[in-house]
Amino acid sequence: MRCEIVAVGTELLLGQIVDTNSTWIAERLAALGIDCHFQTRVGDNLARIEETLRLALARADAVIVCGGLGPTQDDITRQAIANVMGVPLQRDPVLLARIEAIFHQRGRPFADINAVQADVPVGASPMATVAGTAPGLICPVGDKQVYALPGVPWEMRAMFEADVLPDLQRRRGDAATIVSHTLYCWGPGESVIAAQLAPRLQVLDAQCQLRSNPTIAFLASDFSGVRVRLTAKAADAEEARRMLEEEAREVRALLGDAVFSEGGDDPVHHLPEAVALRLLAARGKTLAVAESLTGGGIGARLTSIAGASRVFRGGIVAYADDVKFESLGVPTEPVVSEEAAAYMARGVCRVLRADVGLAATGVAGPDSQEGLPPGTVCIAVTLGDDVTTRTLNLAGRSREQVRTLTATWLFDMLRRLILDA
């Protein structure tokens, strides 16, 4: 079964709001194993909404259209669907009473303009779920369906779950389930990961003529590393998960310790800082950070994770050099050196009484410092009596990138050291 998503609203085309509705619906459809090949955004223009719906209906079995069901003049999705169906709109007295009741309940006057929300294309059915004044609509077009949902996210979601999904499943009849499993990698770039996995991709491709099952996809994203996503399609979720477990074993063997987390799609759970905090919490260790070029960003990332207080005691941001000397015991210049980083990590552990210390000092740019070019960064981790240091070369990156990458390399270095300890 194929389904397209159409988001209606001139505000989307002007870039005034981000279209999170389509993303949410897409994720729900994928979880159900319903293919979605196109998503379209179109403004509040009758001819263009009609054109978009006709094209989507020509390509897919069902179309989910979001937005344009409100009471104002630019809410014309109802009319566009009626035109595509080739039927007139008809005011539904039951719906009208329902809308009037909602206004009454909220203690708001019912302006006549709101009555248009009770208009339904002849042959379409209002959805049962009431989640606002605008009713959702199920609109048959030949043997295909247009599902019209309001643009308000919580109203849309409620109707999608209660009315659209069951209807789609009923119409589909079959029950293929798609499940994904992601391996989160840090260290090697996307091309190295791709080269490492090339033999496995060849095996998978050889096993099938069209699309392999499971599939392997790469997502290289802004500074969270490379995600390798395995997706399996099977009769039920259990079988899909079994296929994924087997495939993950193959992939893990090829990628080694570049994989720092794996599992489902919870984005927070798989952040490098969340992984580091979990490893420390499991060992009952506390953490402190000494920051220079990152200015507090390492601590900010750690404390973005709820429950960080079990591990994280705090930090010292030593941006000025004399703060490094006075508060952290760095003895002398150069302050961008592995030695300075080691003093900083040890110093913050001592001052804030933590078991484990992280430190970063370097040149964020745009200017050079101590004769070193932007992107030169020294990091250090203390674990017990040991200090491990490393110099990163992040040349060619912007100031923000240097700072973000510094924190991630530090979290990853901590992870590897804990696991090796």
Next chain:
Amino acid sequence: MRCEIVAVGTELLLGQIVDTNSTWIAERLAALGIDCHFQTRVGDNLARIEETLRLALARADAVIVCGGLGPTQDDITRQAIANVMGVPLQRDPVLLARIEAIFHQRGRPFADINAVQADVPVGASPMATVAGTAPGLICPVGDKQVYALPGVPWEMRAMFEADVLPDLQRRRGDAATIVSHTLYCWGPGESVIAAQLAPRLQVLDAQCQLRSNPTIAFLASDFSGVRVRLTAKAADAEEARRMLEEEAREVRALLGDAVFSEGGDDPVHHLPEAVALRLLAARGKTLAVAESLTGGGIGARLTSIAGASRVFRGGIVAYADDVKFESLGVPTEPVVSEEAAAYMARGVCRVLRADVGLAATGVAGPDSQEGLPPGTVCIAVTLGDDVTTRTLNLAGRSREQVRTLTATWLFDMLRRLILDA
């Protein structure tokens, strides 16, 4: 001129990432007065990318396509464009050298797979801006253009500003110049700002039949406050700027000290932290921060501004309560109180020898603390001998929102105190 936006990536269709690129591009096009009637998202499928590009080219004068320019097997945007142009891909030796140089500069091995990023449809030109390994491409199709941009947001934005926009303006050829001037506001919400400006909007609307000139638009955005954008269209930039100056005077008179910055579209220059740093630098004052719930985020935002070292000495992140007592001299619980915030601000000024101190302590959530609900935040600013404190109620916000809003309220409080001093 009409332009369509196409975002490429199966991860978009699976709902794994939100398509913020299209939103950003749409906003930039709207500011230039370029119409955008459709935005489409399509997966990593050659036939469907081609179909989408052909349809978009049939409807618009130019198409901006984002994503699918990476080095892996699913990066097929280059091939799709070549097919639409009816030409082969050809490896560009200059580009290849450039890509190899980027790998060399970053100290990373160059895998052969990366060479495909130097493939260019015959007749297309790589963009001048280098913002990553994937080059942007300007691809003529008849008298229309396809602009191919990478999906990584910062790379995409750099190329859009430096290469796509000037090319679009040149091709549009129309003599009118559009110039914008934005007033950045913090404090009152969008509806309050709209109400304050209503009389002025009425005057402007009364002066014209269609679209007023200048126009006033509101952009309420993610925690950077409300931006009031004035846009003027005139024969030359000088005339447009004169209109904007006059209009800005009217608008400023209505909004008062809610306006914390104004000018062009440089997003960094108008950040509340940049404004605060400029005010301090002009007065030769140094700054230190004491953070609890923000975990370093206030310092991180200050040091995201190049040149912060002229003002910012550093900070103490006192996440654990005893760090607040020992390192900052907070005498006793409760630690979420205006009194504790005042001690923190004074303490960090003393320890790090700064003129001005900022402090924030509060409940980021999800759990309550000291009987206070998430979103309860106490902030303090010391300027000379004075300490000013305030309690924010950010209930109903997520952990990250509470932390971000805390920093912004603090920067804005500092701004108002400096200007009143």
